[in-house]
Amino acid sequence: MASKRPFQSLFSTAACPLRPAQSSRQTLVRTSACPFSTSTVPSSTQEYEAEEPSKPRWQQTPPRMMAPFRVRPLPRGPVFKVNEDPRKLDDAYNRMLGQGGDKMLTEEVKWLAVTHKSFDHGRRGFNDRLAFLGKRIVSLQTSQALLSSPQPDQWPRDDQNRPLPDKFGRVPFMHSALSGLPGLTNDAEARVLDKTRLAGLAERYGFNHVTRWKPKRTDDLQSSGQDSVLTTSLYAVIGALALERGGEIANKVVQQRILAPLGFNFDDSASSTL
Template identity: 45%
Template sequence: MSLNAPRSALSSACKALQRCSSGPAHSITRQLGHQIRQLSASPSRNTEAVEASEQQDRPRWSYTPERMKGPGFSINIPKDPRRTVWHCNEDPAKLDAMYNRLLGTNGSNMLPAEIKWLAITHKSFDHGRRGFNTRLAYFGRQILALETMRSILVSPATAAEHSIEDPFGREPFQHPALANIDKLNIRQPQDIAQKEKLAKLAIDIGLPEVIRWKPRLPENLDASGLTVVLNTTLFAIIGAISLQHGAEVAHRVVRDRILRRLGA
């Protein structure tokens, strides 16, 4: 009898717990939890639906994604509040006119709309949240350097190159495959594609009016690095054309539309 008493007490306790777990209190809790989840999920779904419908009406380059926006304030407080105001071009027709001046007639049709805006967007614009042209510029810079070096090697030899003589009267080894290598001792690619020359070309085609960037000193664009930004944008356009149409088209654009204007 002493052993049966604890067993009966344990079984009665288990039955009581089962009745409590399956009672109305538990069902009410489950219903409330289900309603709370529905209420918490419904606003986010509606918000996402509204954002998706609004974004479909606008091109991707014209807005900042909602999920990339910050809390609404910045910890970077400028000394002069006037420097925070800087307006960039948002007119596609003005951008297409610049591409036509650079690439020739119908040059604006060589790139898709999104890539055209990406190529002229510096990383300082909108804190880089709409994409920027750094990677395109790196690729385009290598293409310009390669084509500039090639133009030096295939150019006719100048009188200064023939007048170089060894002070000890030695005769160097001559071979047709090495005939053009010595030209690089006199002229380097950076002598043709200088930063100042490329910046002047960019100004001539109206690139400063369409690039998207945020200068550090709006009252002094040169001190804010305008020359570097213009060079980066030209490199990015070359890189975008190469990725879109291939290396042959990009090299032809560099030769005909850039190096010829630089006097190469």
């Protein structure tokens, strides 16, 4: 029978190098726990938490989001200055929403609705989420307006207002409830809500002077995407009204202040003045 002594000696010699490793691991745990001990020195996070903001969020960059120095060089070209005057912003809201329109939203939301994500690297908040909601509301009201309005492309009819047959002798089914069906296509809605038309409407209300953004080229705002930025601000105002004033007010604003200037007619009884 083979002796067990060689195996015992093997295990004893193999276990020897492991013993100091275990003891060193315990010492590392003890030393690593030392820096986490309580200390009377205040940390930097406590200093930031103790600071009370002297200005609102829309007026200054949060201190904890500011870098100690600038990494990129300053862009070439003239400096693009954004609006900081609350009176000019209130004037734009009064033009769009009517008298007292500057009182329909809170001060923070009024600035947030006209702040693009390119401004100050988005550190003061931006209007993407408000614009997403506002675009859905404007799209719904546009579809309803197209559905109830006469369409330019209608099936040819004879003198007695009966549909004429096509070259194969077929006569389509015609009904008054289906007259606005061609207006539900994506092309019809895209023609109405073209960003060039909406940007011109935003300029009429004065949002081109109060929207806060950073163009790629300060000497050429059009190629930097000004139409898209102004359209986003217009949608964001509708989204902010829906959240703070309700969907009924937002729908009336879309009908009277956006779709009506674009050529749609609405019943006065269905939508009263703001």
